[in-house]
Amino acid sequence: MFLASIIGSIAAVFLKAGAGRLHRNVSSLIFNVHLYTGVALYLLSSLFFLKGIKHGELSILYPMTSLSYVWAFVWSRMFFAEHLNKQKMVGLAMIMSGVAFLFAGTR
C-alpha cells in the first residue's frame, strides 16, 4: 500500500509536467510523453492497490491513499520548488496522524 501511494504520487508529478506542455493543438496531446507516463504509472499504482483491497478491508486501505497528499508535497518541493507554509504542515501532520490511527486500529 505504501508502494501504491508512492507510485501514485509520482504519477501525479508526471501528469502535472505533461499538462504544462499542453497547447491548443492535438499533437501536443498525442505526443505528450509525460502524460502517458503519468497515466501508466497511475495504472501501475492501482494494480498494487487492487492487490491490497482483494484481501484487506477497503475502509482501512482507502483512507491510506490520503498519504499520497503527503508524497505529493514532498515531490512538489523537490521538483517544482513549491514552498511549504505552516498551515500546510499542520494539514499534512493531521493526515499522517489519521493514517497512524488506522494502523493502530488494525492490530
Added chain:
Amino acid sequence: MPNRSATVAAEHQPFRFSPAQSVGLVFVQTLFGAAAQILMKTGTTTVEGGGIMAFAVALVTNLHLLGGYALYGLSTVLLTLALRDGELSRLYPIISLTFVWVTVLSSMFFREAITPHKLIAVSVIVAGVAVLGGASKKS
C-alpha cells in the same frame, strides 16, 4: 457569411461554472469516486491468484473493474472541471468526503465494522485535507 467570425468567437469562449456549481460538481464527484472504490473491491474478489499480472489482465476483462475505473475517470474529469473554476480552499473539504462515503459503503456492502479507530482516523484525515486546502488560499 458575415456571421461566421462571430460564431467562431463564441465557440472559443470557454464555458465556466459558478462557485455554487463547482461545489455541486465536487459533491457529485465524491459519490462517483466512492462508488468506483466499491466496484473495484467487488471486482478483485473474482480475480484468481494474487499476482500483479493477474490484476493487469483483470483490468481489461473484469466488468466490475472496468466499471470502477470508468467511474474513477469520470469523477476525475468532474473534479478537474470544478477545480478549474472553483476556489481550491472551498472544494478541498468536499473532496475529502469520499473517505466518509467509502467507510459507510464498505460497511453496507462488505460488512466491514466501523470501529472507533476508523471514525477518529477518517475525521482527522478529512479535517487535515480541509486544513491543507485552506492553506492554498493564502499562498
